[in-house]
Amino acid sequence: MNTVSIVDVAKHAGVSVTTVSRVMNNVDYPISKKTREKVLKAIDELQYTPNKAAQGLKNNFSDVIGLIVRDISDSYYGEIARGVTTRASELGYLSFVCNTGRNPEDELMYHDILWQHRVKGIILAAGGLDQVDYKNKLMNQLARHEKSGLNIVSLAPQGIEIPYVMINEFEAGKKITEYLIERGHTKIAFIGGPQKLYTSIERLKGFKSALDIAGIEYNKDYITKSDFSQNGGYEACKLLLSKVKDLTAICCANDNIAIGTMSALREHGYIIPKDISVISIGDINEAKYMIPPLTTLSIPHYEMGKMAVDVITQWKEKVEITLNASICERESVRTL
Template sequence: MSKTKEKNVSIKDVAKEASVSITTVSRILNNINYPVSNEARTRVEKAIKNLGYIPNKAAQNLRKNETRTIGLIVRDIGDPYFSEMAKGVTEKAAQLNYMAMVSDSNRNMDYELKYLDLMIRQGVKGIIISGGGIMEEEYQSELQKRVQDARRLGIKVVALSSQGIDLPLVTVDNIQIGKTVCNFFILNNYKKIAFIGGNEKVTTNYERLLGYKIALKEKGMEIDENLIINGQFTWEAGYETCKILFDRKREIDSIFCANDNIAIGVIRFLRENKIKIPNEVSLIGVGDIPIAQYTSPSLTTVKIPFNLIGNRAVELICSDENIEDSSIYFKTQLIVRESIKIPKIS
């Protein structure tokens, strides 16, 4: 159990608690390339956690209001979903004379928690979490602890998707996205509507799938679990999950892809297998990443205003207002292109 934080904890207190020198603690905190035993490192990290130690640099910066840095954590900077969001954050930060520090976790949740620790220690102005929340109790508990540490120091934390914990949000309504896509298929007389998702533990995937199911239920249509499959939010996973889906069930006339990357993989699979888009199978993605209008056929998709979302998150962090109860939802737009066949009305 953590000790009560009744006074400012110094590096000397950490060294004493861990039975090491102050120099050793400093080397570990600053990641200096100097050999430190794993045993000593573990004792120091445990002492930091137990004492609730925050390096003086962060505390001083926050007291003097000198910090001009905003931290941004992304899952994969090479993914257009995150790079477009990062562009919105970095551009707005520069306009407001702040520097955006972008950290790429490569979809590793341990890295995300570590980046949060480092940003808090650096005393950043605020932290933006851009990926969908992970629906795992242990991860959410660890995330909650770090958010509380940040708030205690006056560091604002904003999420760009639901995280499963209490956090200010700048996002879109992913349940409504799922309903919009499914209802559009239904409106155009599609009957066998499949769903190809990403990681089933990610909140955005869960919410879009939930919207899909709600739309089917509201129209009195069967929810066929054989038409639902999850994988990852990548081209490769889109290709592979589509293959599994068609091995499982051939009677498919439309596919709702949880993001555009998945849809691109699906397009390749369908074309390789001589399944005509949209005459035999229509599909819709989510995101409207830059390549969506250049696929063949061009991709029908739900446009998410990534740039505006990133802009607004920075504005919240840089404002003087209390943002703890903020939930800002941007509108999305269905962009109809060549990947869906609209029946002619006679």
């Protein structure tokens, strides 16, 4: 079956190609009601749809936005993806979600694939790695994207200059720690994310800063790391409990870590928050359904996703948007 073109529509309606284009794109140009109806009837009878791929070649980019995430099964990324896909659809863009499985090489591979398809822009949902090889490769990708007109925005710190829409990760770690300190806690542990991840680095810095301001001695035995997963939080908490016996509270670098941590605490006979309080960062959907419901710093994931699409489609250089994040008080922290 031959593909119907805009030329076929114009011939069928007895008008020019320019008139068909004006009708389809609602151009502010005087077109009679009769002519408009003829064009719409021809489109319907021929079942014509615009060739987006051809339009992309003409414009040097396609109406596609790529979102690169580390784990699409994680509610954190799921809410971001919902915001991206919703806003992209509203603006007439198609969005692709690229799942890297937390593999940095796959992440860089998706940069290549999306660039080859000449997408309108790329949204990086996860933080960058403090590794020379990774940073160099990412900077090379950014230079190529900029040269070709592909827009890119990050939702987390990358360790390099890049347009972003995100929360202040340092302040996030600081806020949840201050929340515990204000409630009388001084024996506070911290379960962080991957050691080389900028998001993890900044949140741990915030934790240390809050302790320093409060005059609480920093104890490295109270610090352990995870991989931002529930199982990682579970294993990290078990390791922590094997070393430290006098904790009253645990700061978790994200909600998945906190969920695993709470499971490990219950398994070891601790009652939350009577024996040990737990606080974290994220406010993913599962947080409010935990037993007890989890107190956490609420990140506007959905709004971040939507705003990132606006940044891509209404491009301005050096966009730096820092969103507010506030503590969502539930029942996993007690006052001493």
